[in-house]
Amino acid sequence: MAHDGARPRQATIHDVAAAAGLSRGTVSRVINGEPYVSPAAKAAVEAAIVEVGYVPNTAARNLKTRRSNAVALIVHEPHSLFLEDPNIGAILLGTNTVLSAADYQLVTLIIESERDSDRVAEYLGGGFVDGVIIISARAKDPIGRAVAGMGLPAVFVGHPPGIEDIAYVGIDNVGAARSITERLIGTGRKRVAMIASALDRDSGRDRLTGFRSALGDRFDPDLVVDFPFYSYDSGLDGMRELLRRAPDIDGVFAASDAIAAGALEVLRSSGRTVPDDVGIVGFDDSAWALRCQPPLSTVHQPAMTLGRAAAQRVLDQISGSDDARSGMMLDTEIAWRDSA
Structure with missing residues (x-):
């Protein structure tokens, strides 16, 4: 026709x-x-x-109200880890649930390089979003400083040091890591090691602090290896290195479930049984934990609730609430399964 x-x-x-x-x-x-x-x-x-x-006509209305009705979720991770990490996905879904109910659009921005940081900072300064949520921010993070300088409503998921002008939602990583390490020690383990990660962030550094606190005088720095990312590959490499350093280790705290899954694979391939020869615990209670064999003992981190809380605090700031500019800590609990 x-x-x-x-x-x-x-x-x-x-x-x-x-x-x-x-x-x-x-x-x-x-x-x-x-x-x-x-x-x-x-x-x-x-x-x-x-x-x-x-x-x-949304564009015309936005010009009139000076609002975009959009909030940016900035993920400071490599693209590969963005796809691999179930926690990021859960935080994203929790964030979107709250924003969608308020008729706000979620804009996801991934930072993997310094060039990405510059590009994203320029985008944020263009008035395309009304607020910002930042995941996996590092110490002295340039994006965090840029957002603070713009005065945009903003929330960290986590609490990176050095930027005190931005609200945050997080968990007590020190206390949670200490609790699960103490429980691992309580199963009779004598040589307990840690595969640490992300020590340039509050979460990674605090989990190492909690591990060290639980061991007290028994802490051995040679039984700690660390890697930049919470990834399966970090678990593979970390467990191989720990077995090279100390073949007699009988307990491992992995800084994330993905790391623990990689460590479990190496233990199996080396002929060690879990939990009989080596007990292992993780952190997050993500999908990784139930994929593992045996199922992983871990810290339950309320990732979706973190996303929802962060989104609500940003919306409250956009509405002018000063109460939403403070910090918020959510509870965790231990999910104890067969790996330890």
Whole structure:
């Protein structure tokens, strides 16, 4: 069928007003969510919008309100780890749930290099988002400093040192790591090692602190290896190195479930049984924990709740709440399974 290529005419606010039998001003107040509109008028406008097929001009409304109705989620991890780490996915889903309910769009930005940091900072300064949530920020993180300098509503998931002007939601990594290490020691382990990670972040550094606290005078720095990322490969390499240094180790605290899964694979291939020869515990209670054989004893980190809490605090800041600019700590618990 031939056609002239002309675009169909879009319904306007005048069409809605005519269909509803109300003034353009009343229709505008309903569309913009303003007060002083009767329930009957609101219902009439909503029915007219459906009848005429009106689609609000979001760009024009954003220019008027000076808001984008978008929040950026910045993930400071390599692309490969973004896809591998179930915690990031859970935080993202929790964030999106809250933002979607508030009619906000989630914009995900991944930083893997200094060039990415510069690009993202320029984007944030362009007014394209109303707020920012930052995951996996490092100490003296340039993006964190840039966001603080812009004055954007912002929340860290975690609490990186050196940037005190941004709110955060997090967990007590020190206490959680200490508790699960103490429980591992309580199973009778004598030579307990750790595969640490991400020591340039509060989470990694604090988990090592908790591990060291649990061991006290028994802490041996030679039984700690560390790697930049919470990854399966870190577990493979870390467990191989620990077995080279101390073949008699009988307990391992892995700084994440992904690391523990890699360590379990190396222990199996070396002929060691878990938990009989070596007990192993992780951190996160992510999907990795139940994929492991045996299932992994680990710290349950409420990743989705962290995402929801971070999103709500950003929305509260956008609405002008000063109470949302402080820190929030969520509870953790130990999920004890067969690996230890």
